[in-house]
Structure formats: structure tokens, C-alpha cells
Amino acid sequence: MRKLTYFIACSIDGFIGDPGGDATTMYRFVDEEFFEFLGTEYPETIATPGRRSIGIDDRPNQKFDTIIQGRASYDIAFKEGITSPYAHLREYVASRTLEESPDPNVEIIADDLVGKVRALKAEDGEFGIYLCGGSVLAGELLDEIDELVIKTYPIVLGTGMPMFGSGFAVTDFELDSVRTFKNGALVRTYSRKR
Numbered sequence: 001m002r003k004l005t006y007f008i009a010c011s012i013d014g015f016i017g018d019p020g021g022d023a024t025t026m027y028r029f030v031d032e033e034f035f036e037f038l039g040t041e042y043p044e045t046i047a048t049p050g051r052r053s054i055g056i057d058d059r060p061n062q063k064f065d066t067i068i069q070g071r072a073s074y075d076i077a078f079k080e081g082i083t084s085p086y087a088h089l090r091e092y093v094a095s096r097t098l099e100e101s102p103d104p105n106v107e108i109i110a111d112d113l114v115g116k117v118r119a120l121k122a123e124d125g126e127f128g129i130y131l132c133g134g135s136v137l138a139g140e141l142l143d144e145i146d147e148l149v150i151k152t153y154p155i156v157l158g159t160g161m162p163m164f165g166s167g168f169a170v171t172d173f174e175l176d177s178v179r180t181f182k183n184g185a186l187v188r189t190y191s192r193k194r
């Protein structure tokens with residue numbers, strides 16, 4: 001069984017962006033030390049243009065071979081003319097409005113989202129599935145999430161886009177590891193308690 005991992009950046013108070021979802025205020029915490037961590041342990045979570053610009057486009061994937069994004073998250077790169085933002089992964093975009101895929105590497109999931117994710121998890125393979133977000137998609141897939149990797153940056157937003165756009169429900173996770181960085185960022189990894 002392959003794991004579905006929600007790998008996400010958030011504020012201390014658990015928001016993944018401003019009320020509209022804009023997360024650019026968090027980019028400044030990706031300094032040399034943090035970037036070294038990402039590039040070593042999670043290079044596949046760096047989007048293709050970023051990988052190309054720093055010359056690591058051929059770096060092998062470490063944890064994931066597949067990515068799932070909601071259409072609103074995919075739109076960020078798409079509006080810049082980038083149709084395959086994670087070309088080093090199999091890309092799935094959940095959307096009921098995108099009638100056809102803008103790129104041969106991108107498959108649209110228009111219906112039975114949970115069924116499709118379960119089928120991906122049931123595939124053989126050593127690599128997992130990177131749930132990129134955003135909030136709506138993570139909320140819909142909460143029951144399927146096996147692991148959380150939460151990059152928390154030392155800021156409080158007060159309000160913003162929640163990590164999960166879902167209703168109130170208590171879901172238990174177990175802490176696996178915490179890594180701290182000199183700039184105050186931390187990365188916590190949790191496994192789902194089933």
C-alpha cells in the first residue's frame with residue numbers, strides 16, 4: 001500500500017496562506033539551510049522551474065512519484081503558462097471544470113476522487129503520493145491521508161486558508177519526528193493512527 005502524504009507549509013496558527021490562499025509570505029523561510037533539507041530529502045516537492053533554475057532537475061525522487069493537486073493550486077503555475085509544474089512526477093489535478101488536460105503529463109480527476117486515490121494507493125511501488133493541496137482538496141481527502149509532513153514557519157496570520165477545508169471532526173495522528181531550523185521553521189512528520 002502506498003502512502004498518501006499531505007506535505008504542506010503553514011503558519012504557527014495553522015494557515016496555509018492568506019484568506020485567498022496566497023502563501024508567498026512564507027517563501028522567505030526557505031533559506032540556505034531549509035533549502036538544503038528540501039533538496040536532499042524532498043527534492044521532488046520543488047516545482048520543475050525551480051529545480052531547473054538551480055540545476056537539480058535530474059535529482060532522483062526520494063519519497064514520491066505522484067502528485068495530486070486541486071485545480072486552484074494547479075492554476076497558480078498554469079496562469080504563468082506552466083502546464084506541467086511537477087514534470088518529474090505523475091501529475092493528477094482534481095477538477096470538474098477543466099474539460100481536457102492542458103498537458104500530456106497531467107491527468108484530470110473529474111469524478112470519484114476518493115476511488116481514484118484509493119486505486120493509486122493500491123498500486124505497487126516504493127514511492128508515495130504527494131498531496132500538494134490546497135485546503136479544499138485536503139479536506140475532501142482527509143480520510144485517505146496516511147502521513148502529514150508539516151513545514152511550520154514562525155509567523156502568526158490570525159486568519160487565512162485552513163490546512164483542511166473540512167468540517168469539525170477529531171482525527172488522530174502520531175508524531176514521528178520533529179526537525180528544527182535556525183530560522184525558527186520546523187518540520188513535523190505524523191503518521192495516521194488507524
Ligand SMILES: NC(=O)c1ccc[n+]([C@@H]2O[C@H](COP(=O)([O-])OP(=O)(O)OC[C@H]3O[C@@H](n4cnc5c(N)ncnc54)[C@H](OP(=O)(O)O)[C@@H]3O)[C@@H](O)[C@H]2O)c1
Nearest residue numbers: 009016021070071072073094095096097133134135136137
Ligand atoms: N502553503 C502551502 O504549502 C500550499 C500548498 C498548496 C496550495 N496552497 C494554496 O492553496 C490555495 C488553493 O487551495 P483551495 O482550497 O482554494 O483549492 P484547491 O484545493 O487547490 O482546489 C480546489 C478545486 O479542486 C477541484 N476539486 C476539489 N474537490 C474535487 C473533487 N472531489 N472532484 C473533482 N475536483 C475537485 C475543484 O476544481 P474545479 O473548480 O475546477 O471543479 C475545486 O475548485 C492556493 O492559493 C495555494 O496558494 C498552499
